[in-house]
Amino acid sequence: MKIVPVILAGGTGTRLWPLSRNSLPKQFLPLNSNYSLFQETLLRAAPGAEFADPVVITSHDYRFYAQRQAQEIGITPTVILEPARRDSAPAVVAATAHVASQYGPEALVLVLASDHVVLEADKFRASVFVAARAAALGNIVTFGIAPDRPRTSYGYIDVGEPLAVEGAFKVRAFVEKPDAATAEKYVDAGYLWNSGNFVFPANVMLSEAEAFEPEIARCAISAVEQAQVDIGFLKLDPAAFEAAPAKSIDFAVMERTTKAAVVKGDFTWSDVGSWDAVYEIGTADDAGNVTKGPVTLLDSAGNYVRSDGPLVAGVGIENLAVIATEDAVLVMPANRSQDVKALVAALKSARRNEVESHNKVYRPWGSYESVCRGERFQVKKIVVEPSGTLSLQKHHHRAEHWVVVRGTAEVTIGESVKTVNENESVYIPMGSVHRLANPGRIPLELIEVQTGSYLGEDDIVRLEDIYQRV
Template sequence: MILPVIMAGGSGSRLWPLSRQLFPKQFLNLHGDSTMLQSTVARLDGIDHQPPLIICNEEHRFVVAEQLRSAQLKHGQILLEPVGRNTAPAIALAAFNAINQEQDPLLLVLAADHVIQNTQAFIDAVQQAQQLASHNKLVTFGIKPTTPETGYGYIKASESNTLFAQVEQFVEKPDLATAQDYLNQGNYFWNSGMFMFKASVFLKELKQHRPDIYNACQSAMNNTTSDLDFIRIDKTAFELCPDDSIDYAVMEKTSHAMVVPMDASWSDIGSWSALWEIEDKDDNGNVSHGDTISVGTTNSYINAQDKLVTTVGLDNVVIVETKDAILVADKSEVQQVKDIVNVLKTEKRSEVSEHREVYRPWGKYDSLDNGQRFKVKRITVKPGARLSTQMHHHRAEHWIVVAGTAKVIKDKEAVFLTENQSTYIPVGSVHSLENPGMVDLELIEVQSGGYLGEDDIVRFDDKYGRD
């Protein structure tokens, strides 16, 4: 039986400002009607498989769970990485998890942030790989190149125009002339980062070629805890694990690697220009999302999230507007967006890690305004959800309900508030907020005090297991 393993980690800096550290591209709706994670799970429908295992960062766990729940997508467990250690350790965790449950499935390893427009071609390739993996081969999926792409690594196959072939070599990202030569030869494929193999076969190869990774992951999986749908591994053991990709750790060293060509209109959406290439364009070659007006503008990507964006006389540009940041770039230079992100990190700006609108397991909040001693938020609480019982040392809060019903517990006294009603939470008061209704609770929160950081929260009780 196939066990899909969907790797949903990573911070995705190349699509800033939409992609942020706490809300990277796999959770965004960039192509089609679903998020990239949701689309990855949904395209498995044509394959006979177990509920997929999702691997993600600890800080993304509630986003993953909510996106799967809201799209009514069946899934298995969600395995949490306390720190990022690249793809080889992540896959090893999935393999050990299966073996520990006395299973040895065929692991279908997929990234959560790829676009595949031809689902049937994807399914056909998976079925071809299944036959090879069942006979103890380690299969990688090679994308048939359509252009001399310099942004991808390549796989050299022993043959071309076949359903599968022996892997002869993995090749680093080439220059343009070399990429054109690969395209002309016909037996080179883009490295998709998708794989299939038995859990036991992968672990055997990993133990042979990278015993340090094998031992660290085995140790981490020997001490796991579960809460809700989440599997937590031993953080101390996993922190000792080396950082390495599956390509370097196993695939380039094994003598059992096979490649299955895939022609499925695939893209890893590695830049804004890559997204422009796969999107539908108007007569002027523009891709536009949101409230936009363009005059004399051609061959451009314009994404307006919150405001009207207008352009005049531009060509070959990318403009992305969010509530708290705007990117304007030449489309041919968008790989340099990562340099902007590095500057933001150096300056320790919040825009690198989170949006103005922040998602929580109970709902979300939008930071509307702030000053030296105040902050204003719009808070949305889902039906039946409840914030933790908490207290603040440095701030007081005013809550004004604008829609729905709120149950507020303040120093053990409960009160129900409806639209246009309000309450005051003084400094040091132990309090909680709950939505007992059937529709979203919307309220405006005004914080005031000498320190307004999110770390000024002392939690006494939290249904979501947060510290």
């Protein structure tokens, strides 16, 4: 029986601002390699002899990221859409119910967070196979990680007696995130970090959820039974799913079941929940600096410095975290990483757009990037992927000028449809119904100049849309 991976990909990751933002959260970003964390997760359990095609559960906002990034690495998942955020328990139960309907009630399910880093994929898979053998005995098995030092940002597992499967143990207790002194006691006593990833038979998880959280189980299963397929995605029934209480799978099931087991993973693992965690998985130079992107440091030590935009240069700095993007720079003592969440909350209260999105914004058809903005005008670079089509739309407050710099554009204005080639331009009057499409085989790149009294993205009236965004 193949193991069915279920990838949880609906989180936001605010502690990794300014890189991770609401419109493009950390699981879809490359933190430790050329692949995003989501892609690395898929590759660790890629379809083959041991693993079935994965099931991804994410939000409506991230559905095209999940689909496209999976396709980029040659994997075709079933993508389930949550109508609302209800924490991990309803998501796990819904995905498990779907797996049971497709593969049978005894199917083995591997639940993985999409935003964790695992550095030794082979060791990880070896642990999964041990966990699968233990799960086949009727257990819900989690992966415990041996602490390298006391940490207050992780939950802990008190390991109990061994099971019949070598390397697997009963869980005596799950312990919430401790204070520093308690964490030190846990490490001395041999507790493990709780990685929050699981293997279990589908029927065992469903029966335990029904026993401990019958309302979550009822709502999640009903949402799957009434789900609808929409342009390739499986949309859970909104009314049923939104009625489910919001609760984590740890609180709902794992901390209450008598069937919890643990396998000790000897792979390097991190939930990369903060910038100090990102520093720890990086490769430091002789002075203890971890850098990424255009960064130059002189007489500096113990820093994490990353730039996804401008050159960052430092002289005589120590124990700082500096993260630069095209539109925001974060500077803080390295030991204040846990405070980023509070900073993001303050920026959100101030209605700063930098909390929500980057200069470059991804859409199902491609992307757009703000190049320059002033009073009554804005310049954007727009990229439309082959066969990509924007919605048929109009604007009440702005006109647009498009200049094609690469590829071929198919432009609809009212009843007219024309082809616009490289080095040619077209004008879209205010209020005109229009559409842009790429009929070619290479990406279409164009420069858009917007002029008008209001240039916000909410001045878009969609009339038709192949991505169902009307």
